[in-house]
Amino acid sequence: MAAGKVAHVTLKGPSVVKEILTAMGVALFAGSFWKMHQWNEQRKVRAFYDLLEKGEIGVVVDEE
Structure with a gap:
C-alpha cells in the first residue's frame, strides 16, 4: 500500500x-x-464634602 x-x-x-x-x-x-470606577469614586467624594459643608454630617465624634 x-x-x-x-x-x-x-x-x-x-x-x-x-x-x-x-x-x-x-x-x-x-x-x-x-x-467609570474613578468617576464613581469622585462622585462619592463630592457628595461627602457637600454634606460636610451643609453640616448634615460631621467627622468629629461627639463625646457623651
Missing part, C-alpha cells in the same frame, strides 16, 4: 497588526471600566 499524503497545518508567526489591534481593544475595554 502506498502511503497517502496528509495535509498538515502550517504554523505561521503572529500577525503584528492583529496583535496591536487586539491589545488596543483590550486596553480600551479595561480603561473604560477603570474610568
